[in-house]
Amino acid sequence: MKPHRKKRLTVLLASITGVAVVVALVLYAGEQQMNLFITPTEVQAGKAPKDQIFRIGGLVKEGSVKRAEKMLLTEFIVTDMAADIPVSYDKIMPDLFREGQGVVAMGKMSPQGIFVASSVLAKHDEEYKAPEVLDALERAGHPVDKKQYNPKGDQ
Amino acid sequence: MHAEFGNYLLVLALFMSIALSIFPLVGTFTNKMPLVYAAKPLSILLFTSMLGSFICLAYAFVIDDFTITYVAQHSNSLLPSRFKVAAVWGAHEGSFLLWTLIFTGWLLALALIGKNLPAKSYARVLSVMGMIGCGFVSFLLFTSNPFERTLPFFPIDGSDLNPLLQDFGLIIHPPILYMGYVGFAVSFAFAISALIEGEWNATWARWARPWTTAAWSFLTVGVALGSWWAYYELGWGGWWFWDPSENASLIPWLSGTALMHSLAVTDKRNSFKGWTLALSLSTFSLSLLGTFLIRSGVLTSVHAFTNDPERGRYILIFMAMVVGSALLLFSFRASKVKTNVNFSLISKDMFLLANNILLIFACFIVLFGTLYPLIADAFGRKMSVGAPYFNLLFPIPTVLIFMLLGVGPLLNWKQHDFSKLITALAKIAIISLIASLAAVWFLQSFYWWVFCGLALALWVGLTSFYHLTKITQHAQGLKNKLSKLTAATIGMVFAHVGVAVLFVGVLLTSYYSVEKDVRLASGESQSIGSYRFEMVKVEDLLIDNYQTSKATFNIYKDDSFLTTLHPEKRFYLAGKQIMTEADIDAGLFRDLYVALGESLDQSGNVWSVRLYVKPFIRWIWLGALMMGLGGIIALADKRYRKVQVKNSESESIANQSNSDELDVDLADGNTVKS
Numbered sequence: 017m018k019p020h021r022k023k024r025l026t027v028l029l030a031s032i033t034g035v036a037v038v039v040a041l042v043l044y045a046g047e048q049q050m051n052l053f054i055t056p057t058e059v060q061a062g063k064a065p066k067d068q069i070f071r072i073g074g075l076v077k078e079g080s081v082k083r084a085e086k087m088l089l090t091e092f093i094v095t096d097m098a099a100d101i102p103v104s105y106d107k108i109m110p111d112l113f114r115e116g117q118g119v120v121a122m123g124k125m126s127p128q129g130i131f132v133a134s135s136v137l138a139k140h141d142e143e144y145k146a147p148e149v150l151d152a153l154e155r156a157g158h159p160v161d162k163k164q165y166n167p168k169g170d171q
Numbered sequence: 172m173h174a175e176f177g178n179y180l181l182v183l184a185l186f187m188s189i190a191l192s193i194f195p196l197v198g199t200f201t202n203k204m205p206l207v208y209a210a211k212p213l214s215i216l217l218f219t220s221m222l223g224s225f226i227c228l229a230y231a232f233v234i235d236d237f238t239i240t241y242v243a244q245h246s247n248s249l250l251p252s253r254f255k256v257a258a259v260w261g262a263h264e265g266s267f268l269l270w271t272l273i274f275t276g277w278l279l280a281l282a283l284i285g286k287n288l289p290a291k292s293y294a295r296v297l298s299v300m301g302m303i304g305c306g307f308v309s310f311l312l313f314t315s316n317p318f319e320r321t322l323p324f325f326p327i328d329g330s331d332l333n334p335l336l337q338d339f340g341l342i343i344h345p346p347i348l349y350m351g352y353v354g355f356a357v358s359f360a361f362a363i364s365a366l367i368e369g370e371w372n373a374t375w376a377r378w379a380r381p382w383t384t385a386a387w388s389f390l391t392v393g394v395a396l397g398s399w400w401a402y403y404e405l406g407w408g409g410w411w412f413w414d415p416s417e418n419a420s421l422i423p424w425l426s427g428t429a430l431m432h433s434l435a436v437t438d439k440r441n442s443f444k445g446w447t448l449a450l451s452l453s454t455f456s457l458s459l460l461g462t463f464l465i466r467s468g469v470l471t472s473v474h475a476f477t478n479d480p481e482r483g484r485y486i487l488i489f490m491a492m493v494v495g496s497a498l499l500l501f502s503f504r505a506s507k508v509k510t511n512v513n514f515s516l517i518s519k520d521m522f523l524l525a526n527n528i529l530l531i532f533a534c535f536i537v538l539f540g541t542l543y544p545l546i547a548d549a550f551g552r553k554m555s556v557g558a559p560y561f562n563l564l565f566p567i568p569t570v571l572i573f574m575l576l577g578v579g580p581l582l583n584w585k586q587h588d589f590s591k592l593i594t595a596l597a598k599i600a601i602i603s604l605i606a607s608l609a610a611v612w613f614l615q616s617f618y619w620w621v622f623c624g625l626a627l628a629l630w631v632g633l634t635s636f637y638h639l640t641k642i643t644q645h646a647q648g649l650k651n652k653l654s655k656l657t658a659a660t661i662g663m664v665f666a667h668v669g670v671a672v673l674f675v676g677v678l679l680t681s682y683y684s685v686e687k688d689v690r691l692a693s694g695e696s697q698s699i700g701s702y703r704f705e706m707v708k709v710e711d712l713l714i715d716n717y718q719t720s721k722a723t724f725n726i727y728k729d730d731s732f733l734t735t736l737h738p739e740k741r742f743y744l745a746g747k748q749i750m751t752e753a754d755i756d757a758g759l760f761r762d763l764y765v766a767l768g769e770s771l772d773q774s775g776n777v778w779s780v781r782l783y784v785k786p787f788i789r790w791i792w793l794g795a796l797m798m799g800l801g802g803i804i805a806l807a808d809k810r811y812r813k814v815q816v817k818n819s820e821s822e823s824i825a826n827q828s829n830s831d832e833l834d835v836d837l838a839d840g841n842t843v844k845s
Contacts, residue, residue, distance in 0.1 A: 038532055046556070048560075050555065050560065051556075053554065086690070088689055108779045108780075109769060111749040112749070
């Protein structure tokens with residue numbers, strides 16, 4: 017093989033190996049760090065991963081929000097109208113958190129069957145619901161009129 | 172009247188851009204010089220009509236013309252007038268108008284400054300810009316027209332600007348960010364025009380270089396401003412959330428950074444040509460991808476523009492056309508690009524190549540993490556990719572880049588005798604490690620990451636300083652020493668030190684911040700470290716267009732009074748929105764941050780409160796500003812103004828030895844000329 021061909025081959029092989037390593041690394045890290053979205057019904061059916069952070073979404077059940085007396089702790093129930101999951105959260109609630117509204121929480125299941133949230137998102141108003149919340153309601157067999165929440169779109 | 176006029180000007184702009192994208196280009200092929208010379212007036216007219224259109228919309232905002240839907244939805248007669256003007260770009264339609272205006276602003280600058288390009292190249296570049304402009308203007312007109320009327324039933328008052336946006340950040344962040352985003356269109360246009368021409372050499376790179384650096388500087392500052400704004404406005408106290416909208420700006424930034432460095436190689440060494448072309452194309456394509464991700468609403472983020480599939484579809488088609496034709500052109504022409512890989516392992520070329528590979532690796536990590544939820548969704552899985560993914564992977568290329576960054580600028584092109592450098596570098600490395608150890612000792616709690624990171628930051632800073640001393644070592648006196656330094660070198664060193672400053676900020680904030688969410692009643696207090704936060708009272712007030720619960724916090728350090736902070740919880744009347752207004756005591760070495768959560772009892776005296784002590788957080792934005800400023804300084808370099816029309820090839824080599832940053836090395840006789 018001519019020297020410049022050999023050099024070119026080395027460069028080629030090195031770059032292929034490099035790309036392969038990078039892709040493998042990213043995919044591996046990705047699988048470890050990505051958070052699955054699970055609906056309350058699936059949690060009740062025991063499909064939630066153990067010792068792994070995941071997200072649940074649904075509506076905050078009316079009348080379920082309880083605040084602790086002496087400390088900062090809020091407990092509420094997330095429902096997809098088919099199953100109820102108790103959630104606890106010891107940080108500040110987002111401004112838009114309200115009973116009857118959609119919410120997405122990220123966290124882990126405790127052995128007692130309570131979802132201990134590390135973050136709670138309630139980023140929507142009357143007209144907009146997070147896609148995850150709509151999805152959870154639909155999967156639990158509650159067809160949602162998406163137009164109602166998405167006045168401009170037809171997705 | 173003004174709405175119709177604004178609309179008319181938009182239509183005019185569309186025709187101008189169509190004309191600009193066709194006539195000069197045809198002229199270059201058919202040798203019809205009048206067509207070629209039409210490029211400049213068409214560019215100026217395109218800019219003027221966009222400016223006129225923008226002024227019309229701004230005027231509508233200032234006089235509260237609620238017959239225009241966009242004004243009615245995003246303004247209110249109670250809105251302070253400085254926000255009425257900024258509200259023009261407070262939502263999708265108007266911000267895209269600003270985007271297009273800024274794009275034509277770059278076009279204008281190119282038309283006015285680029286005169287000394289050869290007539291045909293000049294016309295071709297402007298023509299390619301015209302094509303992009305055509306896409307932007309038609310997007311505005313057909314899917315996002317800000318001038319639509321609400322007649323005949325127009326509202327008496329507008330429904331107000333989103334309170335999050337009623338802030339100084341809105342006035343400054345979008346214009347500067349857009350300057351960066353669309354600025355990369357210029358290097359894209361240069362690359363396309365070079366590909367059409369079938370000729371690319373160091374001259375082409377020299378033309379594209381200052382434009383890329385300028386766009387990059389704006390993007391750097393724009394992203395930093397966004398981070399700073401999110402920090403004080405969103406009430407979470409974080410400076411980066413790996414939110415899709417942030418990633419959408421970081422992806423082209425990383426690619427643009429790679430491009431800037433690779434252009435340097437093409438400019439000085441006439442190599443890496445295919446790679447530089449590809450980067451020019453991809454950087455702007457990634458800008459467009461970011462636009463698509465944010466404006467189509469496919470990803471949920473803090474920038475929630477309303478979901479409108481039609482807009483998403485349009486941008487996607489436009490992006491496919493731009494990227495597709497660019498790739499097609501590239502694949503046809505790229506085989507002609509001759510690469511002369513002609514440098515040894517220890518050389519500036521090699522280090523810049525590594526820099527590029529690592530930046531692209533970082534870019535890929537962010538891109539993958541941002542797009543993964545979309546890909547997973549297509550396969551029916553709902554996933555999200557959060558900070559842990561990015562925090563795990565992103566540091567890998569970053570740390571490697573920092574290691575190389577200390578050495579790269581010191582090396583010669585082509586090859587370098589490392590034995591001359593190694594002792595100096597070893598000394599600097601040891602000093603960095605010892606100083607870092609001392610700093611970590613002082614900070615008390617030990618983290619490996621902080622120790623290594625600080626050492627790296629010191630390494631970058633000290634080697635940059637060493638670089639300066641090395642260049643000026645033969646000159647006597649400060650004045651002579653300074654004259655040895657070109658603006659490009661000063662800018663580069665400044666930007667690299669900025670990187671180190673930013674890195675120190677990121678490290679110390681990430682590892683030593685203390686955050687507490689607590690329940691506090693009036694009169695109670697909470698301590699964090701040596702700071703004590705006392706909630707004195709919360710009072711309810713009515714101001715302009717909102718009601719507010721305003722708290723008073725007294726802050727003590729080691730029991731001596733330090734300052735008073737007033738975080739607020741606001742309720743905006745027109746839009747019925749709640750807003751958290753944090754209050755911050757900012758300092759070079761630490762920020763104290765207080766935000767109100769919610770009222771926990773009926774009396775309004777007990778609140779959930781978020782308290783933060785954030786060391787060195789200002790360094791993050793300070794570092795980014797230094798980087799941006801470094802770019803601007805580099806623009807002042809003489810050699811960009813020396814670009815001559817003819818004889819580009821020989822000129823480039825002559826110039827190289829004239830004002831190269833390697834003067835000293837030339838004196839030493841180290842540089843091997845190609």
